[in-house]
Amino acid sequence: MQIEAVDLFCGVGGLTAGLIKSGIKVKAGYDIANECQFAYEHNNNATFVHKDVAEVSALEVSSWYSKDSIKLLAGCAPCQPFSTYNQGKDTTKDKKWPLLYHFSRLIKEVKPELVTMENVPEVIRHKVYQDFIDELKSLGYEVFSKEVVCVQYGIPQTRKRHVVLASKIGNIELIPPTHDVAVTVKDVIGKLEKLRAGEKSTNDALHASANLSVINLERIRHSKPGGTWRDWPEELRADCHKKESGRSYPSVYGRMEWDKPAPTMTTLCYGFGNGRFGHPEQDRGISLREAALFQTFPENYQFTETPKKISFRGVGRMIGNAVPVRLGEVIGLSFKSL
Template sequence: MIDAVDLFCGAGGLTAGLRKANIHVRAGYDNDANCEHAYTVNNHASFINKDVQEVTVEEVKNWYQKGSIKLLAGCAPCQPFSTYNQGKDASLDRKWPLLYAFQRLIKGVKPELVTMENVPDVTKHEVYHDFVASLKAQKYHVWEGRVACADYGLPQKRQRHVLLASKFGPISLMPKTHNIHVTVEQVLKKYAKLHAGEHHSSDPLHRAAKLSPTNMARIMLSTQGGTWRDWPESLRANCHKKESGKTYASVYGRMKWSEPSPTMTTLCYGFGNGRFGHPEQNRAISLREAATLQSFPDDYEFLPAEKINFKAVGRMIGNAVPVILGEVIGHSLNIHMQEYR
């Protein structure tokens, strides 16, 4: 039996996926108190609202059942490793030394298994290479690689870096499961129609953000996969009229029914924040639709109905490990343990 503790657990995407693979996740740690409802209600695991830098080795050890295989999992916040910070040394960023905190806990807890997920650009930073070197110095076998989540059935063009480590022997991620990718149409066509600013009576998360008159005029002239270049000059944003803004064609765009969606971000509910326009309806995708594109099930709760707001829920959805990817990681660990039992 594999027991897990999920560091930087957020709303529980990784935990939910690991649980689908029959891994027993005992607890999750995160410093965002808004995530507690989503994590505990959906995953029936303990949530500890605490900065991982303050977590002790002993408290993590206490979560594991006697005789279990220990898995320590985590997805440190990716802000310091994103393309916005290319060229900077994340180890010098005083706000985000979180991989070093993860590294410290691995050294103390000594789990048999470790997994980490992050943006692909994490590999460009010294802190990541220090993390891998520490694992290898502790005699872990390490697999690491860039994963196209669409290859495993996620209806999204999300690329992530995944690391697996084991004390037992060589380990790897399971082979891809989908040669033909799941499309936006296959997962979103079922949802009831909405107008901008409305929410559905039976699902408080199926709600779409309001649009200004200008943005309503823009989306009405937008086509699937098109850009703001299709609009008349009078509707174009001032920033796009400048030389520096002419290359940013993916904002104010509609998704295409026939393809996976773009990567969900923390602002995925906003028409002007990326290609987050609904393929047909004159609105941005709803929070529920964004969660579905992250492979959360339809009954996944993020906040109590009366407390739902776009900013908080959007942050949880965009920051989450896709549930499908968590499940793939879990199955990969199970396959590995079957080989070495």
């Protein structure tokens, strides 16, 4: 029997693309960010619905599934309220905070046979997460939850994510790790066209790197793969690095290493000053295409309808917010093994 999915908080389709790759048919994705519609529909042959999940009804979601299908409801709610970047801040007023409760409401009303949720590992510290798990169990689901080390599944990032799988048709767990050896930066981007800072490939508009200021260009020239800003001459160091509070951020303005996985991709991963996002040997930050490849998007995945007018901030947000495609595939394969 065919598993069919509806993807809540779908973004540009990272999870959807992975589920499709595993053999699951994804019928629709919901997201409040309408700028994701082109990428979602163009690459995945699924319908994008521009709508706040808080306003989505169970009747609407249920209408997407075929009568004889196994229903999968997937939801990777925005992780910002749960992120380590927000620890210590009052996030209780964040509008994204209740989204897991809306997801839980739809599960209760739609009654899918299968459910998956993915988020940052810190989500487990919050009451909304425990309420979500308790609700699944009270509805009769077998529940599996685990912190996933992405490199163990061939994702070339040091990324860790918390994954929940729930089933009403048998015991469910994530498939065992598939990679003993990490996929490296060189494996992923080693053969891509060389670029200078601010340059764009003539063959791929997404293979474009952001401009660097004169001082940042000088800084990256003094940066070593795997090194820190401490490798720079004193006159190049930022004022914030000289303060005691700045000493705990050694990876900012860092270069990646060829023989190791990339760091976790963020919404600002195209910026040299935003983390260890410097190219291992070229004097620039990674390109948007390189960031997408680290997120395991296919090489031909298109993010905008007009590639010549790409916004680094806009596309960077799409890529950084996405579920890695390979993780979506692993989740799908886990359900397919039932």
